[in-house]
Amino acid sequence: MKNTARYLFVLGILFTGFVQNHLYAAEKINQSINLAGNRQATWYIPDGQADTWVILQHGFQRNKSNMDHFATTLMNNGFLVLTLNTSVTGGNPSLASDMADAVIDSMPLPPNNYPLPSQLILSGHSAGALFVTHLGARLMERGDQQLVGAILLDPVDANDGMGDAMQAMVNAGRPVYSILANASSCNSSNNAVGPLNDLTSAFVGIKLTNNSKHTDAEGDSTGGIITWLCGSPKDYNVVYLQDFALNWALDMSAGTINPDYYPGGSKIAALIAAEDGELIKQGAVTYPPQADFAFSANELSVQFSDQSQDADGSIDSYAWDFGDGSSSALASPSHTYSSAGTYNVSLTVTDNDGLTGSINKSVTVVNGGIAPNAAFSFSVDQFIAAFTDTSSDSDGSIVQWSWDFGDGNGSNATNPMHTYGSPGTYNVTLTVTDDDGLTDSVTQAVTMTSGGGLANPTELTDLAAAQNQALNYFMDVPAGAADLNFTISGGSGDADIYIRFGTAPTTSQYDYRPYKNGNDEVVDIATPQAGTWYIMIRGYRAYSGLKFNASYKTPGDNMAPRAAFSSSASGLSVSFTDESSDSDGSIVSRLWSFGDGSQSTDANPSHRYSQAGTYTVTLAVSDDDNASDSVSQSVVVTDASDDELQNGQARTDLAADTGQELHFVLNVPANALNAQFVITGGSGDADVYVRYGAKPTQSEYDYRPYRYGNEETVTVAGPQAGQWFVMVRAYNAFSGVSLTGSYDDNE
Numbered sequence: 001m002k003n004t005a006r007y008l009f010v011l012g013i014l015f016t017g018f019v020q021n022h023l024y025a026a027e028k029i030n031q032s033i034n035l036a037g038n039r040q041a042t043w044y045i046p047d048g049q050a051d052t053w054v055i056l057q058h059g060f061q062r063n064k065s066n067m068d069h070f071a072t073t074l075m076n077n078g079f080l081v082l083t084l085n086t087s088v089t090g091g092n093p094s095l096a097s098d099m100a101d102a103v104i105d106s107m108p109l110p111p112n113n114y115p116l117p118s119q120l121i122l123s124g125h126s127a128g129a130l131f132v133t134h135l136g137a138r139l140m141e142r143g144d145q146q147l148v149g150a151i152l153l154d155p156v157d158a159n160d161g162m163g164d165a166m167q168a169m170v171n172a173g174r175p176v177y178s179i180l181a182n183a184s185s186c187n188s189s190n191n192a193v194g195p196l197n198d199l200t201s202a203f204v205g206i207k208l209t210n211n212s213k214h215t216d217a218e219g220d221s222t223g224g225i226i227t228w229l230c231g232s233p234k235d236y237n238v239v240y241l242q243d244f245a246l247n248w249a250l251d252m253s254a255g256t257i258n259p260d261y262y263p264g265g266s267k268i269a270a271l272i273a274a275e276d277g278e279l280i281k282q283g284a285v286t287y288p289p290q291a292d293f294a295f296s297a298n299e300l301s302v303q304f305s306d307q308s309q310d311a312d313g314s315i316d317s318y319a320w321d322f323g324d325g326s327s328s329a330l331a332s333p334s335h336t337y338s339s340a341g342t343y344n345v346s347l348t349v350t351d352n353d354g355l356t357g358s359i360n361k362s363v364t365v366v367n368g369g370i371a372p373n374a375a376f377s378f379s380v381d382q383f384i385a386a387f388t389d390t391s392s393d394s395d396g397s398i399v400q401w402s403w404d405f406g407d408g409n410g411s412n413a414t415n416p417m418h419t420y421g422s423p424g425t426y427n428v429t430l431t432v433t434d435d436d437g438l439t440d441s442v443t444q445a446v447t448m449t450s451g452g453g454l455a456n457p458t459e460l461t462d463l464a465a466a467q468n469q470a471l472n473y474f475m476d477v478p479a480g481a482a483d484l485n486f487t488i489s490g491g492s493g494d495a496d497i498y499i500r501f502g503t504a505p506t507t508s509q510y511d512y513r514p515y516k517n518g519n520d521e522v523v524d525i526a527t528p529q530a531g532t533w534y535i536m537i538r539g540y541r542a543y544s545g546l547k548f549n550a551s552y553k554t555p556g557d558n559m560a561p562r563a564a565f566s567s568s569a570s571g572l573s574v575s576f577t578d579e580s581s582d583s584d585g586s587i588v589s590r591l592w593s594f595g596d597g598s599q600s601t602d603a604n605p606s607h608r609y610s611q612a613g614t615y616t617v618t619l620a621v622s623d624d625d626n627a628s629d630s631v632s633q634s635v636v637v638t639d640a641s642d643d644e645l646q647n648g649q650a651r652t653d654l655a656a657d658t659g660q661e662l663h664f665v666l667n668v669p670a671n672a673l674n675a676q677f678v679i680t681g682g683s684g685d686a687d688v689y690v691r692y693g694a695k696p697t698q699s700e701y702d703y704r705p706y707r708y709g710n711e712e713t714v715t716v717a718g719p720q721a722g723q724w725f726v727m728v729r730a731y732n733a734f735s736g737v738s739l740t741g742s743y744d745d746n747e
Contacts, residue, residue: 026075030715032705033108035084036098040064040715043110044071044081047507052119052148052253053080055103055135059088059126059156060186060214060226067125069219070153073242074249080110080117090158091130100138121249122150125217126187129155129178133165140172149252151245152178152205153217155192163195170201177248178205179217179241180280186214186230197281203263206244210276212237240271257287257311287311288355293332293347295361297437299368300340306331306347313352321346323363340367369436370395376430376442383420383448383472383504383534385428393434400433406446419472420448422503422532453532457551457560463537464544465495472504473535475550477528483559483583484528484552486535489520490632493543497521498536501529505536517720519546520633522562528552547631559584560627565619569723570667571644572637573608582623593618595635609637614694636693636723638665645726645741654679654728655735656686663695664726666741668719673744675719677703677726679712684734688712689727692720696727710737719743 026046033041042064054074058067064083071081086095109116120139124132129152139147150169155162155178166176176199183190196204208216213231215222219238247261260267263279271277289310296303308315320328322335323343337343343365348358372393379386385405391398403411405418406426420426426448431441454475465471477484488497498505499512514521537548553559561582568575580587592600594607595615609615615637620630645651645666656662668675679688689696690703705712716724728739 026072028072028075028717029111030717031111032707032713033084034106035108036095036102040085042068042071042083043114044075044079044083045110045112045114046075046078046080048078049115050078050080050117052121052249053082053117054121054123054249055132056081056083057086057088057122057124057128057132058083059124059128059131060230061089062126062218062226066218066221066223069221069238070123070217070242070245073246077246077250079121079249079253080114082110086131088124088127088131091127091134091161093131093134093161096131096134097138100135100142100144103135103139104142104144118146119148119253120146121148121252123153123245123249124155125153126156126214127158129153129192130158130162130165133162133169133176136174136176137165137168140168140174147174148255149175149177149248151248152176152192153241153245154179154181154187154214156188157191157195160195162192163198166195166199170199175248175252176201176204177245178280179244180205180207181212181214181216181237182207182209184214184230186226193280199281201281203279203281205280206268206271206277207280208237208240208277210234210237210274212277216241236276240276243267256290259311262287289313289315289349289351289357291347291349291357291359293359293361295345295363297363297365300338300365301334301336302363302365303334304332304345304347306349308347308349308357310349310351315349316352317350319348319350321348337365340365364437366436366438369434369438371438372396372398372432372434372440374430374432374440374442376428376444378428378444378446380446380448383422383474384417385420385446385448386415386417387428387430388415389430389432391430391432391440393432396435398432399435402431402433404429404431419470419504419506419536423448454535454550456554457549460548461546462544463491463495463546463548465537465539465542467539467542470536470538473537473548473550474504475533475535475552477530477533477552478554479530481528481530481552481554482526484525484533485550485562486523487521487549487562488537488546489549490547491519491543491545492634493519493539493546494541495519495521495543495546496538496540497523498538499523499525500534500536502531502534504534507538510536519543549629553584558623558625558627561585561587561621561623561629563619563621563629563631565617565631565633567617567633567635568667569635569637572610572612573606574635574637575606576604576617576619578603578619578621580619580621580629585624587621588624589622591620593620612638634693638695638723638725645739647745648740648742650738650740652738653735654682654686654737654739656728656730656733658730658733660730662728664728664739664741666724666726666743668721668724668743669745670721671745672719672721673717675716675724675741675743677714677724678740678742679710679728679737681738682710682734682736684710684730684737685732686710686712686734686737687729687731688714688739689729690714690716691725691727693722693725695725698729701727710734 029043064085074081122132122136136150213233216233216237259265292307294305323345343363345363346360350356375390377388406428426446428446429443433439498510500510512523564579566577615635617635618632622628643664645664689701691701703714
């Protein structure tokens with residue numbers, strides 16, 4: 001029976017929680033940051049603006065990459081995550097204190113101008129959990145307001161330092177929750193149980209009891225000697241750990257409580273019923289009420305409506321402060337202010353357990369005036385509507401816009417654009433507010449038609465879009481169709497293709513997305529569902545010259561071949577490999593055009609160029625039914641001036657005068673795990689620039705550390721196969737510098 005309960009619990013999580021992770025697009029960026037000292041870090045950047053960021057610290061003498069599984073889960077659910085390579089032996093309270101000061105005083109910003117959220121969660125594993133409790137205690141000592149809670153994954157105490165640090169956070173109103181594994185030498189025999197039970201909080205977390213391991217926190221990211229010492233995690237324990245930790249984090253971020261994940265809730269009941277876990281601390285848990293209210297202003301008069309909730313009881317009393325010296329004990333009072341202005345209104349509620357909750361809101365009242373006149377115009381292009389505000393206010397100005405697009409979505413922009421998911425007529429409402437707080441609304445019908453779908457087959461060429469701009473298409477696929485294919489190829493920049501059945505895709509909701517750098521992406525669907533398939537081609541970076549092909553096969557149809565090839569350059573010589581395919585036949589002829597006037601009909605030719613440069617190479621193929629296809633790629637060849645680096649072999653005693661550049665190239669094979677470029681030693685000031693596929697310049701590069709002196713490192717996770725070009729430039733004259741280019745070969 002307990003196995004059935006466990007199966008249903010885990011299955012429920014997979015279908016209600018973790019599956020949706022695949023609906024998010026995100027990015028992981030490795031870089032060196034200065035946070036209480038220089039250290040290697042990974043930023044996990046979600047798609048869209050995060051409300052909360054997480055410092056996630058490894059432990060047990062591990063690397064930040066060993067927390068990748070949990071960090072990715074947090075990222076895919078909207079959190080910005082920072083993992084660090086930091087020595088946390090014994091909790092390292094001194095470093096934790098310094099890092100807390102740096103978080104408050106000099107926190108580095110995330111890459112790509114991604115804004116740092118105002119809320120912070122601390123999480124750590126093993127000694128890393130002890131480390132983040134010291135970090136949290138220091139934040140509380142400094143009066144920090146961004147910390148909203150801490151989540152500890154099988155923590156290990158040292159020198160009895162955890163209890164006071166955790167209690168400091170609890171005393172400041174920050175929840176501290178933990179997930180423990182079975183006692184073992186790897187977690188110092190659960191020596192964190194005592195400090196957790198001593199906390200004044202009624203609920204401090206759960207303990208997994210069914211063959212749980214210290215490595216459960218690492219999930220799919222574990223490996224190496226720790227699995228020999230501590231055992232390998234079980235999938236169901238990893239699911240439990242990530243499900244509870246994620247939902248606690250979501251509650252901390254939103255300031256809410258999902259009762260399912262606390263004593264008496266369905267998730268804890270299922271955990272206990274399956275004999276897979278238990279509460280760390282036994283006993284009843286009470287929750288404070290959640291204060292909230294709404295209000296409606298009519299000139300100087302305001303009607304307040306209580307919307308507070310108490311998850312485990314009822315609200316017994318209300319205390320209103322209207323911000324002008326007046327107060328009320330009613331549940332939903334009305335109040336008239338004596339003069340116009342903005343007032344800070346607070347509501348404090350007390351529940352039947354004597355616990356309280358408070359909330360503050362700004363309320364603006366006016367003496368009266370002339371309401372604005374709401375108006376807008378719009379234009380439609382396929383499923384994209386562009387709206388233009390034409391509202392006016394005769395005695396002031398419009399200060400706020402609220403759009404309702406009629407499909408459950410909205411915007412506060414002045415002149416927004418919106419993509420609809422399907423044809424139809426939508427009632428779009430614009431509500432505007434003027435500087436007197438007066439409002440007006442207008443509604444218009446906006447019709448999206450299904451005309452203009454892609455024919456079978458379709459080839460669109462020379463497509464272009466700016467960064468974050470999207471081109472949208474759709475194709476009607478009949479019943480019985482097979483081998484539905486969407487392909488983008490060629491051109492320059494970086495385009496991403498998103499596919500979704502039945503409604504338009506977004507960056508967070510789609511059925512297929514290849515996740516590849518550059519413009520060569522393919523989606524193949526062997527047995528597509530009959531109906532309308534929607535396509536979005538979005539600029540991750542600006543792109544141009546792109547080709548887009550869409551096709552499907554019906555019974556009796558001939559499917560055209562798909563042209564594809566790869567290349568490998570060594571100096572001026574390039575070897576080409578035909579990777580074309582024909583789903584219903586065979587390739588019978590090929591024509592290569594090498595971009596310098598030369599051609600070949602060989603299957604896998606080699607070609608030597610007369611000079612270095614970037615060439616557009618085109619392969620045209622024909623199949624046994626005389627159908628054809630072609631594809632073009634840019635190929636970069638170099639001359640002897642680009643000195644080739646050998647994997648892991650240092651080039652020593654490099655020197656250059658101010659402004660002089662030294663150029664190198666490293667050929668990285670397919671399946672390499674990481675590539676790294678390091679300059680070190682010597683005197684002066686050298687800067688390293690790294691770029692894939694072309695020589696870097698001072699303005700065009702993929703990586704540049706921006707460090708003073710000659711100690712600079714560039715690390716590329718999962719590098720693209722091909723030529724990585726390196727420029728070592730003298731910011732000031734340098735000498736005696738060593739350069740090493742290396743990669744981890746996964747063959």
